[in-house]
Amino acid sequence: MNMKVPLAAIVPVCLTLCGAQGGLPARAADSPETAMSAPPPTGFVTRAEFDELRAEVDATKATARATLPGTSEFNLAGYGSAGLVYQENEGDRLFYATFNPLFLWKLSDRLLFEGELEFELEGDETDTALEQAHLAYLLDDYVTADAGKFLNPMDAFVERFHMAWVNHLPDKPLAVYDGLLPESIVGAQLRGGVPVGPAQVTYAVFAGNAPALVTDTNADPGTLSFDNFSNPDGHFVYGGHIGFLPVPALEVGYGLMAGNVAPSGGDDVSALMQSVDFNGVLDSTVLSGMVRLNAQWVWSRLGTFNYGVDAFDNNRDGGYAQIAYRPTKWGIPALGKFEPVYRYDVLEQKDTPTGTNERRNTVGLNYWLTAMTVVKAAYQLDSTDGGVDHNAVLVQFATGF
Amino acid sequence: MQIKNVLIQSSLAAVVVALVGVGYASMAGTPGTADANPDGEKIWAQTCNRCHNVRSPNTYTDAQWDVALMHMRVRANLTAEQYRLILDYLKTHN
Numbered sequence: 384m385n386m387k388v389p390l391a392a393i394v395p396v397c398l399t400l401c402g403a404q405g406g407l408p409a410r411a412a413d414s415p416e417t418a419m420s421a422p423p424p425t426g427f428v429t430r431a432e433f434d435e436l437r438a439e440v441d442a443t444k445a446t447a448r449a450t451l452p453g454t455s456e457f458n459l460a461g462y463g464s465a466g467l468v469y470q471e472n473e474g475d476r477l478f479y480a481t482f483n484p485l486f487l488w489k490l491s492d493r494l495l496f497e498g499e500l501e502f503e504l505e506g507d508e509t510d511t512a513l514e515q516a517h518l519a520y521l522l523d524d525y526v527t528a529d530a531g532k533f534l535n536p537m538d539a540f541v542e543r544f545h546m547a548w549v550n551h552l553p554d555k556p557l558a559v560y561d562g563l564l565p566e567s568i569v570g571a572q573l574r575g576g577v578p579v580g581p582a583q584v585t586y587a588v589f590a591g592n593a594p595a596l597v598t599d600t601n602a603d604p605g606t607l608s609f610d611n612f613s614n615p616d617g618h619f620v621y622g623g624h625i626g627f628l629p630v631p632a633l634e635v636g637y638g639l640m641a642g643n644v645a646p647s648g649g650d651d652v653s654a655l656m657q658s659v660d661f662n663g664v665l666d667s668t669v670l671s672g673m674v675r676l677n678a679q680w681v682w683s684r685l686g687t688f689n690y691g692v693d694a695f696d697n698n699r700d701g702g703y704a705q706i707a708y709r710p711t712k713w714g715i716p717a718l719g720k721f722e723p724v725y726r727y728d729v730l731e732q733k734d735t736p737t738g739t740n741e742r743r744n745t746v747g748l749n750y751w752l753t754a755m756t757v758v759k760a761a762y763q764l765d766s767t768d769g770g771v772d773h774n775a776v777l778v779q780f781a782t783g784f
Numbered sequence: 785m786q787i788k789n790v791l792i793q794s795s796l797a798a799v800v801v802a803l804v805g806v807g808y809a810s811m812a813g814t815p816g817t818a819d820a821n822p823d824g825e826k827i828w829a830q831t832c833n834r835c836h837n838v839r840s841p842n843t844y845t846d847a848q849w850d851v852a853l854m855h856m857r858v859r860a861n862l863t864a865e866q867y868r869l870i871l872d873y874l875k876t877h878n
Contacts, residue, residue: 458851524864576861585861631830
């Protein structure tokens with residue numbers, strides 16, 4: 384009986400044999416004479432079929448080799464979003480799109496480089512920014528040294544929650560993002576986590592370029608410019624963050640940053656920024672789902688400076704509290720994809736030249752297509768003491784990858 | 785207006801405190817929550833989920849998890865032990 388075995392059945396067997404020999408053998412051992420014996424005399428395949436199979440195995444090996452990582456491993460992560468902002472009272476009304484690729488290189492078991500770009504549509508152009516570019520070195524089990532442009536470690540929202548697929552509302556809270564604290568630091572930091580009994584303490588200490596005090600009376604004097612990459616005034620800030628995790632799902636933290644922010648040649652102007660944060664998740668059968676709680680409050684205190692306007696105490700405060708709930712344990716899978724969210728956020732700077740206190744109540748509903756892809760819709764009630772209220776409809780489609 | 789804001793904030797704070805109390809009281813009985821018997825799956829589920837939804841282990845290959853988790857070790861201040869346990873879990877379940 385001249386039985387022929389289908390090629391599709393032979394290829395896996397050959398691949399298995401290759402694997403059993405310790406992975407992919409060296410090329411020198413791959414010749415048909417040494418790596419594979421000739422077809423059996425009573426033959427299940429013809430010579431032509433054997434040669435065809437040999438060629439396929441060689442091609443498969445070459446493909447497999449091409450996918451093997453070298454000593455430097457790379458991963459492309461990041462996120463993107465598209466959305467709509469529709470504010471009342473002649474506020475912003477626009478569709479937008481963003482793209483934030485995050486390039487990760489593991490250069491060794493101790494070295495990691497991270498680089499993040501941000502592409503945003505701005506006017507009739509595409510705005511490009513270097514969000515992060517830093518090199519981390521794992522000194523030991525509990526200490527990592529890191530230098531470059533990194534996310535501000537003392538601002539929990541910026542470091543952990545600002546990414547569009549992580550943030551549970553279409554926009555970001557007042558004060559903690561694009562507000563009273565820098566989003567990134569150009570400098571160096573030491574950071575890590577240390578177990579303390581059943582709990583854990585996390586820490587970060589850093590030094591970096593100081594923000595620049597805005598002194599132009601036509602440009603919101605007394606605020607800080609955080610895009611001070613060239614640091615012409617030569618000042619530095621120092622700060623850090625400490626977090627306490629009584630259980631892995633809950634972290635309570637305190638952050639601080641201080642330094643001199645005076646313009647060149649002027650008297651010192653001290654800046655002290657503090658932040659407290661509370662972030663946790665409850666995946667609870669008692670609550671029949673998952674509750675996320677996030678809150679942060681920021682104090683910004685700047686010393687006196689003669690701006691050429693009436694003297695003022697340059698104190699600004701703000702923060703947010705947010706709760707989100709996913710009914711994942713109701714026994715209805717479709718219901719678990721929905722997530723109502725509520726956030727209250729504040730930015731108080733009425734007694735400064737800015738002259739406003741803003742409070743917002745935002746109610747949203749999310750629909751999670753996957754763990755990392757979400758459609759968000761929200762309505763925002765805005766109350767600006769000293770300014771115009773901009774109630775808004777917000778919609779966003781966000782994905783992480 | 786001021787009183788209204790204070791009332792809203794107080795009510796929200798009360799709701800949050802109540803939820804935290806009820807929720808973490810319910811978690812107290814969860815095996816492994818207090819690190820009594822830590823393993824990769826529990827640490828992965830609780831630690832990663834604190835900030836974001838967890839990715840399925842099969843999202844990445846072993847090599848990709850090597851890089852992604854080193855990134856998270858730095859970002860989330862994971863200890864080396866947590867890093868190793870989570871990485872081992874992800875690599876054996878992808």
